[in-house]
Amino acid sequence: MSALSESQAPRRGATMRDVAALARVSIKTVSRVVRGEGGVSPELAARVTDAATMLDYRHNLAASTLRGHGQKTAAIGLVLMDVANPYASALHRAVEDFAHSRGTLVFAVSSDENPARQREVLDALLSRRVDGLIVMPVGTDHGSLLHEQRRGTPVVFVDRMPATTEIDSVTVDNRTGSRLAVEHLAAAGHRRIAYLGDLHTIWTAAERYAGYIEGLAHTGIPLDPELICADLHSAAAAEAAAGALLDRPDRPTALFGAQNLVTVGVLQAIRKRGLQNRIAVVGFDDLPLAELLQPALTAITQDPATIGRVAAEILFARLDGDDSLPRHEVIPTRLLVRGSGEISADLRSPHSQ
Template sequence: MKTVSRVINGEPNVSAATIAKVMAAARTLDYQPDLHAGNLRRADGRTRTLGLLVGSVDNPFAGAVHRAVEDVALQHGVAVFASSLDDDPDREQESVDAFLRRRVDGLILTTVTESQAYLAPELRRGTPVVFVDREPAGITSDAVVSDNADGAALATRHLLEGGHRRLAYLGDRPVIQTARERRRGFLEELGRAGVATRGVPVVDGLHDEESARAATIALFDSPNPPTAIFSAQNLVTIGVIRALRELGRHHDTALVGFDDVPLGDLLDPGVTVVAQDPQGIGRAAAERVFARLDGDHSPPVRTIVPTRLIERGSGEIPPRREG
C-alpha cells in the first residue's frame, strides 16, 4: 500500500516498472486520488491549487490573464480555481472565502471592495496574495498592474498632438480604481496641454457596450459634439465603435481606446489603442505567487507592466471642419 501511495503522490525513488504497474492498475480500477486526504499526509501541507479572481469572464482582458496564470501554474503541477467578480463587492468576498475553504496555496485577485483588510489574517498566516489590475487598499501586498494614468495620458496626448481640442472621455464606473486612474490621466494631460477641462464631456459609470453606445449617441446630440473620443475600457470602446458607425461618424471622429479590442485591426478604420499586456500581467502575478511559496519573504512588490500605443487609423483622424 505504501508503494502505491508513493507512486500516486509522485514521490522519488520508485522504479519505472513499479510506476507502470501501479498506474495500469489504477486505470483498470478507475481510481482517482482523494486530493483532500492527500493534503493531510503531504509534508508541506499544500493542496497544489491556486485561487484566481478576475473581473469578468465577458472581458477578453480577464480571459488573457486567466490563461497566463494557468500556463505558469501548469508548469508547477498546480491547478487553478477561477471565479468571476463582475465588479460586485459581495461576490468578491464570497469567492475569496470559497477559495480559502478549499485551502488554496495562494491567491491572485482582481478586487472591487474599498478595502481588502479582510485578507490581513490570511497574509499573517503566510498565504501568498497577489493583486492584479487593481492595487489593494487597507493592506500591503504584492500587486501587478498597468500604469493606468500614464496610459490614459498617452492616449490623450496622441489626440492633442493630432490637433484635437474638443475631446470627450467615456469610462467605466468610478468605484473601480483603474477607471478613476484613467480619468485622472486624461484630465491631467489636458491641463498640461493648456486645454481647459471645464466643459469637457466626462461620461463615466459605463460598464458595457450598450451603455457606451447610448452615451456616444447622446454626445452627438449636443450642440458642440467632440471631434475625438478617449474610451477608457475595451467594452466601452466597442460600444463607441458601434455608435460611430451607426451615426456615420467613424471616418470623421478620432478614437483611441484603452486596452485592445478583438479584431480592432480589421475594422475600417482600424482602432487605435493603448494596449495593456494581460498575458504579461497574469504571468508576472503567477510567478510572484510561486516565488513566495518557494520562500521569498522580501517586502511586497508593486510590478508595473508597460502599456503601448498602437496606431491603426482611428486615432489619427484629423479634427473635422464644421460649417
C-alpha cells in the same frame, strides 16, 4: 533575518482539534457540526460554533484529499472581475500557463465588481485550501485578504493597487497611458475630446480619468464637464452615452474610451451614425480583431500576458519561501497606432471649435 515583522508572519490556521479542545467536545462532534450533519444537540452545536468563531476556524473541504500528501493542494485561486472579458481571459491564460509549469491547477472565478460576490467566491476558494490567491480586488476594503495572508495564504493583487503596503501587486501605468491618448488626439488638432470611462470607484478607472485630466492640461485644452461620461459599466451604457454626445450640435471631434467594453460601445455608436471616418477614437485596451475595423482601432495597449506571468512569479516565489518586502510591479503601456486615432479634426466643421 526575515523582512516580515512578527505581527506580519504567517500564522497556522486553527484546526478541528483546536475547536474540539476549546468547545470541550470530541473531534467527531466538531466534524458533524461543520458539515451540517445531524445528531448533535443545539447546546453542543452552539459551543462548537462559538469556539470556531473565536479561533477563526475555516473548515477544510479539501482535507480528505490531503491525507498522506502533505499540506499543499497544488491549486491556486484567481479572482477576476469577469473571466469572459478579453483582458481578463488573457491574464487568466498567462497565470494558468505558469501554474501548469509548476504542476498547479488554477480555479478562476468572477467577482462581477460586487463585494458580496467577491467575499463569497473567496470563501469558497479558501475553504478548499488553495495554496495562494491572485485577486483583481473590488473596492478599497482589503482587510479580509490581508487577514488571509497573515494566516499563511500568499496574496497578489493584479490590475489594481491594494489599500495596504503589505500585499504584493502588479498593475500597469494607467495614468501615463491615458495622458498619451489625449496628447495623441490633440496632436491631430482635436480640442473637444470626450472621456468615457468605467465606474469611478474602480482604481484603474480613477487613474485613467486622472491621466485624461493631465493630458488636457499638458496640451492646453480646457476641461469641459459636459464631455465627461463616467460610471459606464457595460458596452450598452457606453453606446448610449457616446450616442448622446454625438447627437449634440456641438459634438466632440474625438472620443477616448477608457476601457475595452466602453470602447466597444463607443464604436457601435459611431458606426450607427456613419461617422467612422469623421470622429477620432482611441481606446484603452486592445480589442480582438481591432485591426480589421474600418478604420482600425488606435489603442493604448496593456500586456495582460506579462501582468499574469509576473503575478504568478511573485505568488510562487512566496509559496517557495520568499519573505522579502512586498513588491509593486508596474507594467508599461504603449500606443498602438492603426488609424482611428489619427483622423484629423475638421476645423471647418460647425461641430468643431
